[in-house]
Amino acid sequence: MWRVLRKLAEDRASMLGLCMILLVVLAAILAPILATHPGDVNQFHTAIRLSPPNAENWLGTDRMGSDIYSRLLFGARITLTIAVVAILVAVLIGVPIGLIAGYYEGLGSDILMRGSDVFLAVPQIVLAIAIAQTLGPSIENVILALSVTYWPFWARLVYAETRSCKNETFVEAAIALGCSPWRVMVLHILPSISSSIIVRTTIGMGGTILTAATLGFLGLGPPPPTPEWGRTIAESREFLPMAWWYAAFPGLAILVVVMGFNLLGDGLRDVLDPRLRRAARGR
Amino acid sequence: MRILVLVVNRMVWFIPTLLGLLAIVFFISHVIPADPAAFAAGENASAATIAEMRQRLGLDQPMHIQFLRYVMSIFTGDMGNSIYTGRPVVEDLLSRLPATLELTLVTVVVSTLVGVPLGVIAALRRNSWVDHALRLITIAGLAIASFWFAILLQLLFSMRLGWTPLTGRVEGWGPEPITGFYLIDSLINQDMTTLVDALHHLVLPVATLAVPAAATIVRFTRAGVLNALESSYVLYETAMGYPRWQIVWKYVLRNALIGTVTQIGLIFGILLAGAVVVEAVFDWPGLGMFAVNSILNSDYNAVMGFTLIAGTMFIVVNLLVDILQGLIDPRETR
Numbered sequence: 001m002w003r004v005l006r007k008l009a010e011d012r013a014s015m016l017g018l019c020m021i022l023l024v025v026l027a028a029i030l031a032p033i034l035a036t037h038p039g040d041v042n043q044f045h046t047a048i049r050l051s052p053p054n055a056e057n058w059l060g061t062d063r064m065g066s067d068i069y070s071r072l073l074f075g076a077r078i079t080l081t082i083a084v085v086a087i088l089v090a091v092l093i094g095v096p097i098g099l100i101a102g103y104y105e106g107l108g109s110d111i112l113m114r115g116s117d118v119f120l121a122v123p124q125i126v127l128a129i130a131i132a133q134t135l136g137p138s139i140e141n142v143i144l145a146l147s148v149t150y151w152p153f154w155a156r157l158v159y160a161e162t163r164s165c166k167n168e169t170f171v172e173a174a175i176a177l178g179c180s181p182w183r184v185m186v187l188h189i190l191p192s193i194s195s196s197i198i199v200r201t202t203i204g205m206g207g208t209i210l211t212a213a214t215l216g217f218l219g220l221g222p223p224p225p226t227p228e229w230g231r232t233i234a235e236s237r238e239f240l241p242m243a244w245w246y247a248a249f250p251g252l253a254i255l256v257v258v259m260g261f262n263l264l265g266d267g268l269r270d271v272l273d274p275r276l277r278r279a280a281r282g283r
Numbered sequence: 284m285r286i287l288v289l290v291v292n293r294m295v296w297f298i299p300t301l302l303g304l305l306a307i308v309f310f311i312s313h314v315i316p317a318d319p320a321a322f323a324a325g326e327n328a329s330a331a332t333i334a335e336m337r338q339r340l341g342l343d344q345p346m347h348i349q350f351l352r353y354v355m356s357i358f359t360g361d362m363g364n365s366i367y368t369g370r371p372v373v374e375d376l377l378s379r380l381p382a383t384l385e386l387t388l389v390t391v392v393v394s395t396l397v398g399v400p401l402g403v404i405a406a407l408r409r410n411s412w413v414d415h416a417l418r419l420i421t422i423a424g425l426a427i428a429s430f431w432f433a434i435l436l437q438l439l440f441s442m443r444l445g446w447t448p449l450t451g452r453v454e455g456w457g458p459e460p461i462t463g464f465y466l467i468d469s470l471i472n473q474d475m476t477t478l479v480d481a482l483h484h485l486v487l488p489v490a491t492l493a494v495p496a497a498a499t500i501v502r503f504t505r506a507g508v509l510n511a512l513e514s515s516y517v518l519y520e521t522a523m524g525y526p527r528w529q530i531v532w533k534y535v536l537r538n539a540l541i542g543t544v545t546q547i548g549l550i551f552g553i554l555l556a557g558a559v560v561v562e563a564v565f566d567w568p569g570l571g572m573f574a575v576n577s578i579l580n581s582d583y584n585a586v587m588g589f590t591l592i593a594g595t596m597f598i599v600v601n602l603l604v605d606i607l608q609g610l611i612d613p614r615e616t617r
Contacts, residue, residue: 013418114296118303121601122594123556130308130590133578134315210428214560217430218578233431237564240434241442251431259426266422 007271014267020260024253028076037067041074041227050243060245063235064225068245071227072253078228079257082142083208087201089147091154095197098158099185103166113159116152124149125211132220139222142215146208157200161193168192195272203265206258213254229254289609297602302354304594309353312587313342357591363584367577372588375573380592381463382452383562383569387554389466390489391547394496399543401497402504406539407531409509417501424498429557433491433564440487447487450566453480488565492557496550503546507539514538541611548604552597 008014032038036058044064053060059069097116101109119127128145135141165171166189174188215221216230224231229250236246328336337343341352356362362372405417441449448454458468458477469477511517512535520530562571570589577585 013415013422114299115303117296118300118307121300121598122304122307122590123552123597125556125559126590126593127307129559129574129578130311130586131315133581133583133586134311206426210426213428214430217428217560218563218575220578230428230430233428233434237434241438244438247431247434247438251428251435254428254431255423255426258428259423262422262426266418 004271008267011267011270013263014271017260017263017265017267020256021264024076024257024260025080027073028080031070031073031077035067035070035073037070040066040070042225050239050246052243053245059249060243062232062243062246063239068232068249071232072229072249075227075229075232075250076253076257078139078222078226079209079212079254082139082146082212083205086143086146086150086208086212087204089143090150090204091197091201093147094151094154094156095158095190097151098155099162099189101155102159102162103181103185103189109159112155116155116159119149119152120156124207125214128211128215129218129220132215137220137223139226142212142221145215146211149211150204150208153204154197154200157196158193161196162189165189165192199265199269199272202261202268206261206265209254209258209261286610290606293602293605293609297598300598301595304591304598305354305357306350308587308590308594309350311590312583313349313353314346362588362591365577365582365585367580367582367585372584375585376570376588376592378463379569379573382567383555383558383571385464385466386485386488386492386562386567386569387551387558389485390492390496390554391550393489394493394500394550395543397493398497398500399504399540402501402543403508403531403536403539405501405505406508406512414505417505421498421501424494427494429491429495430560430564432494433487433561436487436491437564448484452484452567453477457481488561488567491561491564492554495553495557499546499550499553500543504539504543507542508535510542511535511539541608544611545604545608548601551600555593555597 027034036056037043044066045061046065048057048061049063049065051057051061051065057067057069059067059072062068062071094116097112101112127149131145131148132141135144162185170192171184171188174184179188212221213228213230216228217234219231219234221228221231232250233247236243236250239246341349344352360373362376364370365372365375368375401417405414408414437449440447452465457465458472458474458481461468461471465481466478469475469481517530517535520534521527558567558569558571559574560571561567562569563575566572570593574586574589574593576582577589
């Protein structure tokens with residue numbers, strides 16, 4: 001554990017990623033304190049609409065005259081909530097399915113895995129659009145659409161890892177000692193494949209945030225006046241090229257948080273994934 | 284003969300996967316909505332209209348009969364009518380297909396031409412500043428929201444500098460439609476002005492789409508080349524005293540690029556997904572813009588039709604890549 005953390009701390013790219021994530025997480029937690037105009041999530045001041053960045057409104061104002069900086073901070077809460085809950089649900093569906101399908105062999109496992117293959121056969125954003133469109137725009141529905149779309153990634157991964165793990169001596173020993181299948185799966189197999197799950201989850205966070213922002217941009221995200229980043233960019237389009245700040249900063253926020261997760265995921269994979277350790281030897 | 288066996292082998296899962304896709308879309312469109320008839324009838328429909336719609340759509344039948352009817356209607360090319368255009372969804376989708384294919388194919392070519400050389404350079408100069416810079420750039424390229432990047436490009440190159448057109452495929456009407464691909468059509472008509480204009484309109488959408496695609500290609504090419512460099516045949520050839528450029532050019536690249544070829548399926552998926560928003564930003568009259576407009580108009584049949592056609596295209600491309608990989612890699616046909 002300590003070895004992993006120390007190696008990770010040596011990788012500058014991963015640390016940069018971690019800092020970017022922490023920046024956004026702190027922004028989300030401390031939003032009411034950091035915001036200069038905390039009320040501007042709902043309030044508007046049409047007299048100062050579309051003002052460029054200045055001393056009062058650090059990142060300018062939007063079409064309602066609301067402070068973009070403050071709305072960005074509260075937007076971080078929405079983005080992180082959607083991503084964390086959606087990924088959590090996807091992991092809670094995908095990991096048990098992968099474990100069970102990987103542990104038991106037979107028709108049931110084949111059906112489970114082929115089922116998840118079908119989900120993987122459709123581009124995620126397309127499926128998420130179809131589901132979100134059917135359910136209507138709200139935070140809960142975006143979360144539902146994303147978890148339904150993303151669970152097969154974990155099912156596939158855990159299935160493959162469980163299959164290869166089943167032939168290891170320590171699993172055979174556990175079975176020979178009379179451990180129940182449940183015990184073998186949860187206490188013996190799951191811990192040994194947890195690093196792959198962690199890597200996949202970190203990288204998955206980035207992808208989920210991008211898809212969530214895209215849904216917001218298409219008008220399928222949480223409804224206004226929610227300060228969701230994707231929706232804010234969509235709103236800004238009428239006011240270009242004049243109000244460049246309106247479009248620029250929310251997109252920058254998306255870039256920072258997604259890049260943070262991708263950098264950290266990349267670094268974690270180099271440190272944790274034994275199969276790739278050989279390729280990373282020269283680092 | 285062996286090739287035939289390979290193709291049949293790969294085809295076995297094609298039909299079940301397609302049926303699975305139909306099942307998912309059926310579930311989303313017929314099971315999730317509390318009352319699909321009310322949904323299909325539109326927002327302001329009266330109770331009588333809804334009841335009539337329910338009977339017309341066969342929603343009073345048991346679920347498995349409904350699914351069978353649904354599959355039958357899809358296979359006969361009936362996806363219902365678009366509420367907005369009033370035309371069959373299939374016609375609307377097919378008329379927009381060439382625009383999307385032209386955009387994605389040009390992007391695949393551009394991102395391969397950019398991505399493969401950069402990937403090779405990153406691998407050969409591993410751990411140099413070039414490699415580190417490329418790592419950061421590719422990660423950023425995969426992290427950028429394409430709709431945002433598209434807007435920034437428009438803001439700079441179309442609105443501020445005026446170098447590129449803001450939206451659309453050409454000025455005014457396109458060339459005489461033969462294939463629907465403007466580049467090919469204008470070549471057939473020997474209409475150079477339209478060809479140049481079409482290329483001009485392609486620059487920004489292709490640049491937007493190519494960023495994540497090229498980033499993916501760079502990363503896979505780098506990994507493939509590194510893998511090949513560590514193999515025992517490279518060690519052997521190095522020991523034999525072959526010049527390094529010859530080892531890289533003749534042996535490493537050939538083996539490493541097989542992996543990159545198989546990534547085209549994945550990249551095609553990225554592009555198809557990316558096309559949804561990029562087409563919306565650039566008013567590119569393809570499948571993606573059709574899908575976005577359908578979402579905005581709550582045109583339900585059209586959204587489901589788009590989901591089906593996008594999923595099917597993705598499955599078909601992956602099947603082709605699978606077969607292609609089998610043909611390239613002699614181990615598969617042995």
